[in-house]
Amino acid sequence: MTxxxxxxxxxxHDMGGRTPGGPVTRDDHEMTPFEKTCHALLNVxxxxxxxxxxxxxxxxxxxxGEILSSLxxxxxxxxxxxxxxxxxxxxxSEELGETMAQVRRRLTADP
Amino acid sequence: MTPAFAPGQRVRxxxxxxxxxxxxxxxxxxxxxxxxxxLPQFLDPxxxxxGVNAGTEVxxxxxxxxxxxxxxxxxxxxxxxxxxxxxxxxxEHAEEDAR
Numbered sequence: 592m593t594x595x596x597x598x599x600x601x602x603x604h605d606m607g608g609r610t611p612g613g614p615v616t617r618d619d620h621e622m623t624p625f626e627k628t629c630h631a632l633l634n635v636x637x638x639x640x641x642x643x644x645x646x647x648x649x650x651x652x653x654x655x656g657e658i659l660s661s662l663x664x665x666x667x668x669x670x671x672x673x674x675x676x677x678x679x680x681x682x683x684s685e686e687l688g689e690t691m692a693q694v695r696r697r698l699t700a701d702p
Numbered sequence: 703m704t705p706a707f708a709p710g711q712r713v714r715x716x717x718x719x720x721x722x723x724x725x726x727x728x729x730x731x732x733x734x735x736x737x738x739x740x741l742p743q744f745l746d747p748x749x750x751x752x753g754v755n756a757g758t759e760v761x762x763x764x765x766x767x768x769x770x771x772x773x774x775x776x777x778x779x780x781x782x783x784x785x786x787x788x789x790x791x792x793x794e795h796a797e798e799d800a801r
Contacts, residue, residue: 596719599719599721600719600720600721600728601728605727605728607727607728607729607730608727608728608729608772608773643750643755645723645745645747645750645751646750646751646752646753648723648747648751649722649723649751649752652723675753678753679753
């Protein structure tokens, strides 16, 4: 199989049997507020049949190797779900961008 | 829909390319295993993943594959197996003398 075909039919996330596999890290931590909020929001989207688990998984896979290796677990889910919401026409890129800017202003505003 | 396979039957996991959201990892494609148990039917993840909510249900199975047949340099017991869950459309009847 050519390198190009391999990229298409064996994307980055399908890691089984790849060498070197490297050690498995077993670190654990208490869920952060961001992680809890993210988890809760995604559950609500699923419960309301807006974004299902398979769509989110596909969205994570479609992020590509560089983003997959840079983002944390919940960050991947959040980015994936936001893209699925845009795909489905439930939000627009503009709305999401504006909301992100508002949040950023709030976080950086002087108290 | 009646399950096409029963516990104990030898099966080959299809060796095919499938761009998209698939849940059959590349490293088990083309390998021979045994049906360990028949699981429930689920909405087809390959369609669900793209918002095609057609309600198509597919049969899921737990398949058991000897570790030694997956990894040539496997150093554990020859009795060790991998169990993973595979949808029916990825399974074929395997010949008794197959690899």
